[in-house]
Amino acid sequence: MFKMTFCMAEDPNTYDSIIEAFNALAKKVFHQLNNGGLSYQLLETACWVEQMNPQQVLMFYEARDEAIRQGWKKEMIEENEHAIA
DSSP states (O other), X not given: OEXXXXXXXXXXXXXXXXXXXXXHHHHHHHHHHHTTOOOHHHHHHHEEEEETTTTEEEEHXXXXXXXXXXXXXXXXXSOOOSOOO
């Protein structure tokens, strides 16, 4: 099980895989970046995916890298004008 936190606000949903959790996080990130509502400093310090068992926190770029290793592609998000992936 995975949880996602965006700008220090924990998402109440749980996700079965890191791909699902990161995709939910990436959608919020891209939306905010496209609308000028997110700085890269916040992206790097206040957005993460948490694995529940064993407990492990993956900051945004770590979560992105792990999701990519497991098959995530940036095409999974509709809104991807910023090349973070």
